[in-house]
Amino acid sequence: MDNRTYAVVDLETTGHSPSKGDRIIQIAIVFVEDGTIVRKYSSFVNPLREIPVFIQQLTSITHREVSAAPSFEEIALTVSEMLQGTVFVAHNTDFDLAFLQSEFKRCQVPAWSGKKIDTVELAKILFPSSTSYRLQDLAEDLDIILPTAHRADDDAEATAYLLLTALAKLRTLPAETLNLLHRRSFSLKSNISTLIHEALSDVRKTGNVNNLPLFRGIPYRQPSYPNRIAVARCSFPFTDDEKVKKLSKVFPAFEWRESQLRFMDVVWKMLTTKEEIVAEVPTGIGKTIGYLLPAVIHSLQTGKPVIISTFTNHLVDKILVDEVGKIQEMLEISCTAVVLKGKEQYISLSKFEELLRITDESYDETFTILQILVWLTQTETGDLTELNVSGGGQLFIDRIRKRSNQLREDEKDADYHERMIKACSTANLIITNHSLLVADFQQSRKKFHLFSGLIIDEAHQFIHSASKVHETVFSYMNWKYIMGQLGSDADGQLLHRMMKLHRKLGTGGSAVFRQLNDAYEQFVSAFDNVAMLLTTRKFPKRNSNLGNRIVFRLNEVSGLEQSFLRVAEKMTEYIYLAERVRNELHMTEQSMSANEHAFIAEWDYWIRELKIKAAQWVTVFLEREEENYTVWVEKDNRSLPGSLTVIKTPVDGSRIMKEFISAVKDEQVGLVWTSGTMTVKDDERFVTRQLGIADTVPIKAFEAPLHFYNKSSIFIVEDMPSIQHVSQSAYIEAVADAVIQTVIATGGRLFVLFTSQDMLRKTYELILESELLNDYALIAQGVSSGSRMKLLKSFRQFDKSVLFGTNSFWEGVDVPGEALTAVIIVRLPFSSPDEVVFKAKADRLTASGANSFSELALPEAIIRFRQGFGRLIRSSNDRGYFIILDRRIETKSYGRRFLNALPNVPIKRVSLERMVNELEDCYNETECKRKQDD
Known part of the structure; x- marks a missing residue:
């Protein structure tokens, strides 16, 4: 540790703008010297103005705490003198330092000057896998004590420990890594380069070298996997007592669930007899453990892996992190599990090393x-x-993804994806996603072979993944980005540097570059012409539920075939010339520097990317294949042409599915299809037909225990307006009112599920304008920033929160216990008639004489409806309310089929007022019981 004094500062303020009258209400400074906290300073500050209600709620600092405190004018000089000569540290120096300097200036005391360290910037570098860089989240991840977030004294001390943790982490890095970090650290916004230099000096002095292997000078961790699959004498627990004994080892509050035990038996039978079954297993009975336990035992006995496939990479990771360790603890035997994703998910170290140059x-x-x-x-x-x-x-990340399976000799040991593939042959469990599984079974060189069983979880989504594998997407913004990498001749850009290299090596004149520039301009002109035609063409009025989003089939546009063909021709001409410019350098490569080789590799990379785009253009715009595919255009009127997207996808995935199932059967292994929604009442084989599963394959539907839903209720709000007889704005007003009243009655912790992003946004905005839920964290998909998982994490972090979600929140998210008290269904989840793939499927059914509503629209909606209910109750201890606002569930003949699809839960048909009163009574009773328990 150096001999500097670090002053770790945190402020609580009335707002963000001192120039508009915002003031400090609390300041804390923690002084760090030689790796130790040596002293602290903390004071409330009287802002001499009102503290906004929001700030009081955020910080728990009220007028009572600050009324007797000094104003900042009274302590400004003291604070200024304490900070002089120190390194200023804060968690977001852009705010704390700027605010403090402004206050020093207002109070006419000396401003601070010196070096600064932003712990947000530092933490992002040293903890690059953290899901969040908020102080309270980092403190939780790094086991730093933070008694109360948004109190300056606690925040400053936690930030000081974050600084010390980061400094300690720096000294664990290899000298080569520190050296590479130091070279680039001078362009950072705070003085982190000093910390890296000191850590590098210490590591070199002490010889504390982390001996990691190097790939072309870059240290990387090389995981070790066993050379052979784990094999053990391990028997399946056939009796219920044996099963319960194992489950109780890892679940102290284990709850007997007959269906979980019988599901285990079914999975075991399928794996050992090499048969196929469809198993519907409701949420909350322990489905994942139910198939993992027999899968691991079967692998240990046979010495071959069992493949587990699920819908998304998030679920793949969740199985590995949350469940596999429990199985090992149950069996008291070590087993191995490998997660395998598509090669593009993995880093290409060779591409990364090239870009470093x-x-x-x-x-x-x-x-x-x-x-x-x-x-x-x-x-x-x-x-x-x-x-x-x-x-x-993220744009840089996309450039270093692994694109090719061809590896140079020095890449073979350092290629993570290749190592994962090799590890699959020695793993007991291979955990992957549906898309990769489908794609792999269509390859001649398969990654998945010599396995002993296949379990497909979230199986109802498998057809969607199979279609996605054969989907091609054109994105205007993505194309423009790639075109810009090659076409710009601005100083420092690829084309400009290629011209300089040719001049230096004397390998080409200006004529070929003039040809290249002319070809590029013609290519861009043809491309922009197509984009203009697709963005300006007028169409009949579309479904108002889409808002600013416009969707139409490409075959609705006529007369553009020649324009599409011209883009393909001009692109081919340009690629030919770009490769010619590159090929003329072949003879001089021996005389090039390492940096010049890296530059040439970059040129080659973007040419390859453009070739991929050329193939996609032909697929989307010139190979219509209207019998088997549908092609549609999406655009948003608020951002044209940037939002322009064209998507080509299969209408019917059954052919793809049949090929997949046939390939699996060639392996002669047990196959289990499982999900919480594998059947629809009155049409038991709807899902299996979609999946291409033979009618001879049995379906086994398991039930949750009778008492499982004892604490849940279904409310149908009878005085909501009919969605078919009022305007959208009137219905949204009624929805907003119902949501507000329900949230206030329950204290939050609600999901509000929509089928339309436009309706979600308008409802959310109306609730915000009302200011009636200002005390709640309102999180809206498509409005609030972040991925689905980040939104879900934010929802869990607040006691008083409401999440507004669309399609992806109807399923695949797990919020157990009191974190979720109610789910509000705004509309029955029918696919929009204007949704292009749905319409193409419906048209095909209609053409064959079938009823597209009863054979497609209704069963799909019922499955989604059941999935929505499944978000609510994850264990028999969960209390939850399923609230339906769409009166069609009562007024339409098909409504009964939705209700029959749900578990046997009491259904209450009530007015909004009566429901709110009942919820308030239940909520107050629950709160009283919780306080008694505490």
Whole structure:
């Protein structure tokens, strides 16, 4: 540790703008010297103005705490003198330091000057896989004590410990990593370069070298996997007593669930007899453990892996992190599990190393490189989704994804994806996603072979994944980005540097570059013409539920075939010339520097990307294949042409599914299809027909225990307006009112589920304008920033929260216990008639003489409805309310089918007022019981 004094500062203020009269209400400074906290200073501050209600709620600082405190004018000089000569540290120096300097100026005392360290910037570099960089989240991840967030004294002390933790982490990094970090650290916004330099000096002095292998000078962690699969004498627990004994080892509050035990028996039978079954297993009975236990035992006995496939990469990771360790504890036997994703999910170290040699970087690119250098010393998977990078950093991440299976000799040991593939042959469990599984079974060189069983979880989504594998997407913004990498001749850009290299080596004249520029301009002109035609073409009035979003089939546009063909021709001409410019350098490669080789590799990379785009253009715009595919255009009137997207996808995935099932059967292994929604009453085989599963394959539907839903209720609100007889705005007003009253009655912790993003946004905005839920955290998908998982994490973090979600929140999210008290269904989840893939499927059914509503629209909606209910009750201890606002469930003949699809739960048909009164009574009773228990 150096001999500097670090002053770790945190402020609580009435707002963000001192120039508009906002003032400090609490200040805390923690002084750190030689790796130790040596003293602290803390004071409330009287702002001499009102503290906004929101700030009082956030900080728990009220007028009572500050009324007897000094004003900042009274302590400004003392604070200024304490800070002089120190390194200023804060968790977001842009706020704390700027606010403090402004207050020093107002009070006419000396401003602080010196070096500063932003612990947000520091934490992002040193903990690149953290899901959040808020102080309270980092404190939780790093086991730093933070008694009360948003109190300056606690926040400053937690930030001081964060600084010390980061400094200690720096000294664990290899000298080569520190050296690479230091070279790029001078462009950071705070003086982190000093910390890195001191850590590098210490590591070199003490010889504290972390001996990691190097790939072309870059340290990286190389995971070790066993050379052979774990095999053990391990018997399946056939009796219920044996099963319960094992389950009780890892679940102290284990609850007997007959269906879970019988599901285990079914999975075991399928794996050992190499048969196939469809198993519907309701949420909350322990489905994942139910199939993992027999799968691991079967693998240990046979010495071959069992494959587990689920819908998303998030669910894949969740199985590995949350469940596999429990199985090992139950069996008291070590087993191995490997997660395998598509190659694009993994880093290409060779591409990363090439980009390190190119010095012309933006701040976002430099920052992302620093994060990756640290991450490479700790990741055992090379899975790029582990990184938490900025939006600009994500563009850099996309450039270092693995694209090719061809590896140079020095890459073979360092390629994470290749190591994961090898590890699959020695793993007991291979955990993957549906898309990769489908794609792999269509390859000649399969990653998945010599396995002993296949379990497909979330199986009702498998057809969606199979279609996605064969989907092609054209994105205007993505195309423009790639075109810009090659076409710009601005100083420092690829084309400009290619011209300079040719001049230096004397390998080409200006004529070929004039040809290249002319070809590029013609290509861009043809491309922009198509974009203009697709964005300006007028269409009949569309469904108002889409808002500013416009969707139409490409075959509704006529007369553009020649324009599409011209883009393909001009692009081919340009690619030919770009490759010719590159090929003329072949003879001089021996005389090139390492940086010039890296630049040439970058040119080659973007040419390959453009070739991929050329193939996609032909697929989307020139190969219509209207019998088997539908092609549609999406655009948003608020951002044209940037929002322009064209998507081509199969109408019917059954052919793909039949090919997949046939390939699996060739392996002669047990196959289990499972999900919480594998059947629809009155049409038991709807899902299996969609999946292409033979009618001879049995369906086994398990039931939750009779008492499982004892604490749940279903409310149908009878005085809501009919969605079919009022305007959308009138219905949204009624929805907003119902949501507000329900939230206030229950204290929050609600999901509000929509089928339309436009209706979600308008309802959310109306509730915000009302200011009636200002005390609640309102989180809206598509409005609030962040991924689905980040939104869900935010929802869980607040006691008083409401999450507004669309399609992806109807299923696949798990919020157990009191974190979720109610789910509000705004509309029955029918697919929009204007949704292009649905319409194509419906048209095909109609053409064959079938009823598209009863054979497609209704069963799909019922499945989604059941999934929505499944979000609510995850265990028999959960109390929950399922609230239906759409009166069609009562007024339409098909409404009864929705209700029959739900578990046997009391259904209450009530007015909004009566429901709110009942919820208030239940909520107050629950709160009283909780206080008694506490």
